[in-house]
Amino acid sequence: MYTEEVFKRRNEIGGSIEVVCGSMFSGKTEELIRRVNRARIAKVNVEIFSPVADTRYDKSALVSHNLNSIPSKTVAASAEILPLAGHIQVVGIDEAQFFDDGLPQVCQTLANSGVRVIIAGLDMDFKGRPFGAMPQLMAIADSVTKLHAVCVKCGQQAMYSYRLVPNESQILLGEKESYEARCRNCFNLDGQI
Ligand code: ADP
Ligand code: MG
Ligand code: ZN
Numbered sequence: 001m002y003t004e005e006v007f008k009r010r011n012e013i014g015g016s017i018e019v020v021c022g023s024m025f026s027g028k029t030e031e032l033i034r035r036v037n038r039a040r041i042a043k044v045n046v047e048i049f050s051p052v053a054d055t056r057y058d059k060s061a062l063v064s065h066n067l068n069s070i071p072s073k074t075v076a077a078s079a080e081i082l083p084l085a086g087h088i089q090v091v092g093i094d095e096a097q098f099f100d101d102g103l104p105q106v107c108q109t110l111a112n113s114g115v116r117v118i119i120a121g122l123d124m125d126f127k128g129r130p131f132g133a134m135p136q137l138m139a140i141a142d143s144v145t146k147l148h149a150v151c152v153k154c155g156q157q158a159m160y161s162y163r164l165v166p167n168e169s170q171i172l173l174g175e176k177e178s179y180e181a182r183c184r185n186c187f188n189l190d191g192q193i
Helices: 006-009 028-042 078-084 105-114 134-140 184-189
Strands: 016-021 045-050 061-063 069-071 074-076 089-095 117-121 143-145 160-163 179-182
Touching: 016 028, 016 105, 016 134, 028 045, 028 061, 028 069, 028 089, 028 117, 028 143, 045 078, 074 078, 078 105, 089 105, 105 117, 105 134, 117 134, 143 179
Parallel strands: 016 117, 016 143, 045 074, 045 089, 089 117
Antiparallel strands: 061 069, 160 179
């Protein structure tokens, strides 16, 4: 249960919001798993949430592209997170770009009540546009880490998720068959912007 008292008590610890962003294959999920695992080793209560929208893998675990995994809970809306985070000291959130607009406020409430919130998400969609609530989350974060993938065309640092299939909708779940990591030059070469 989350009550004002519980949140007030946790406040003594000091909460924070950390954002880990970047393109697809940049290692966001890996980094989220790494940070949360360290907290688990320190015997801290942790919980990872991911949106129902992301159904690519197991519903009860978060899996990175190199198949690292950690238990997680899927939720349909950001409003479901607070009631599930009653005694949790470290909250991880993956694929934050798929959540609704309420997520920044939920993260703020958690952090203000002493919870360390670690958020991973795509900063840009396949067109290079800011994705979902990520800009708001980055603005209110204590720290922002922008990771890069390797451009599959030239080997430079990649920050774009280039879509390989003809589909214009912002949300299209996919892996290597649908997306590749590209640097600015290689992304622009094929006229995606
Ligand atoms: P994200 O959550 O950012 O999509 P993951 O953490 O799931 O990324 O996966 C990162 C892993 O993806 C890397 O450690 C590497 O093994 C693999 N990978 C596959 N393609 C690439 C690429 N083009 N650049 C970097 N890593 C890649
Ligand atoms: Mg990921
Ligand atoms: Zn390139």
